[in-house]
Amino acid sequence: MSAPAATQEPARRPQPPALRGNRDFKLLWAGAGFSFIGSRISIIAYPMLVLAYSGSASDAGLVGFCANLPYVLQLVAGGLVDRLDRRRLMIACDIGRLAATGSLVAALAFGHFWLAQVAAVAFTESSLTILYRISERAAVRHVVRATDLPAALSGNEARERAAGLLGQPVGSLLFALLRWAPLVCTLAANAVSLVMLLLIRARMQGDRAATRSGGFVKELWAGIAWAWRQPFVRVLAGLIAGTNMLFAGLSLALQYIVRHGGGSDGEVGFTIGLIFTLSGVGGTLGALTAKWWMKRASLSAVVIGCNVAWAVLMPQVAYARGPVTLGALFAGMGYAGALWNVAAAVYQMKVTPEEMQGRVLSVATLVAYGTVPFGSLAGGFLLDHFGPRTTVLGLGGAMCLLALTAAASPSVRRLQTA
Template sequence: MPSASRAVSDSGRSVPSGLWRDADFRRLWTGQTVSQLGEHASLVVLPLFAVLTLNAGADQLGVLRAVGQAPILLLSLFAGAWVDRWRTRTTMVLTDAGRALALGAAATAGLFGLLGLPVLLAVAFAVGALSVFFDVAYQASLVRLVERDQLVRGNSALEGSRSAAQIGGPALGGTLVSLLSAPVAAASSALFFALSFLSVRRIRRTESVPGRAEHLPRVWRRIHEGLRFVAGDALLRSVCLASAVFQFSFAAVMTAYLLFLPRELHLPGTVVGLALAAAGPGALLGSLLAARLPGRFGHGPVLVCAAVLGDGAFLCVPALHGSSAVTVAALLAIGFVSGLGGQLVNVTVMAVRQAVTPDGMQGRAAATITFVGMGLTPLGSLAGGFLAQQWGLRTSLLVTAAGMMLSPVVMASSPLRRLGRELPAPHDAPPTAVHPGPSRDAPPRH
């Protein structure tokens, strides 16, 4: 943005030069922050309830986590096609309301003593499915709200809020499950989604949805266009591969980790929540550094070094024993370092992806990378549960943590390593076929 107080974008709309002067950006940031807080709390509440109250084994915990992650594989591509066609504000509002209702139903079932594993599986799937749509929508929403030269700072602010949610969410979820009950913990997550609903729905700026005047092809054709665009770009292909390796291994690590802390190290639920929340302060620092380091050292070097730092931290976990203060301090340090490195990677990769992608392809590009990168997480969770059951928690943690180190190897061997201080320019998207069909205001055809 220029230094003047206001600037005019390519679409002709006037945009405040400072992100925090923009009321709509503040509303997006607030809604995304509390939504992420609710999501991170629920990601701890449901597994801890299964482990501590239902005495779930490694295989059952793996299934629970896989069910919650399955929507990434099943729905990401549809979410991208949907978001590119509809207003992101509407999508975020509806998904917030749906998640609040799902967790509210879990809380109600818990009060009547009906919150068993089948109910947890249903709630985990519903929350996971709606989160897929929300996450794609808020990423695409930023591109429609701010100018391209504000993307890094905008992403830094949004990812910083996600980091804050990583601090409060797990600690809140673990504490509520440990000290109170699963219904109270579920109700707290539902409340945060309700607050996000109230904030996002107040966004006033009219979105300029790409291609609004055109008749759009069927959803399958749009999904294919997104896949072809990502597959045809060397940078985005590399992001997909590195993300897939990391997410599969990380899902396996976390399945064993959530069992390792309470059963091998004999830590209470509150400490488990704090250990998971330790990634939050590191991620918050990573978000702040991500606004500066790529411009100083280059995006490629920052990506590779941050991935080595964050992924390598988990190699220290299998060496821990007992529940002493030293062990707890080590867990907090490991979480902090992993959050720092991981967030540097997240913000930098998101900025690269948004920079090389045309506006009309933002939702589908984000969804395609999510589909390819995170689509293997259900299998990773199942693999983590299987390995923990067969080899023991300590050995499975060591093997799966070593698998995470393949991600920085992929980055260092790809064009990502050569990215400099400046973000690349947008690449051409494949032409969108035009077919006779309903107007933009009609429901999508599947």
């Protein structure tokens, strides 16, 4: 599908330099990379903290619910991204995350653990991370040339996968040394992100004064209405909503399996770190090869193929033994997820008008990730009542149904990335 006229950049806009020599894109790319590493470190630390202090999967699921709840509440974030200066908004997000995470580090350092505080910090940090991510994604098209957009978005996806590759194992290994050490690393990562944002000179949005439609709520509804008419939201995000809910439960099940397999904090942290390292390698390879796949396969083929791959791999986690086998399964699922994300991001960027980038991103992410907190909550309940094997097999069965739905959907078969 070709981009509508509304998505074309104004002729007066100065042409950014080529990607290789684009200083501002490199700063944005690297700063967001540190930000995402910090987020990955903390997101793995929260359930490990809860399981270590209370041993309750339900408590860990509750914290996971709070960490993912902002996905349900993010429509306002999209409206803010379309109204406010994106660079200043991202700076404010980094400062807020520094304050929230710092409060939890201080409490743990003095020997205090409060479940309510962990849940509140997880919610706050996740909210600001989502706002930061929407701002950064909406800003990319203003920092790079239009012809460089697919390569830039592939690089961004590889960066996020690399952040997972580094962040989750580092968080697990740091936890093995000291329970609040991962959060100190998150503080440092957010500080570096803040410095890099301060060095960027390029504008991260066009002139949007003429696009104001007479009120914040009215603008939000306009973005929702436009997005709902697009296959990107109705089809892709709907399928992703189901898969992300299942993966939220699967991730918690993995930690539960490793924790109840015996061993010290150090052994548990090392095992989880190794599994997530292998998963991150798979995701990074998927992102790096996404451009190759996009030249040779339609978006519909990518969507159906990824769902089938997940349906095959997910149930095998119930019977896998050892961190290498588990890591290989998660690497395969990560590869498919990265490929899906790049193709969907290029499609969304091409069809969405500039004045609606933030709102459409927030709507798409809301639909895609709004089910994640419920996946964490349900995963904790199922693990406590039915055990890990039955829970994982149930998740795998649901994934098979989603794969069949994708393969049978006429709307999916009509999707194109071009």
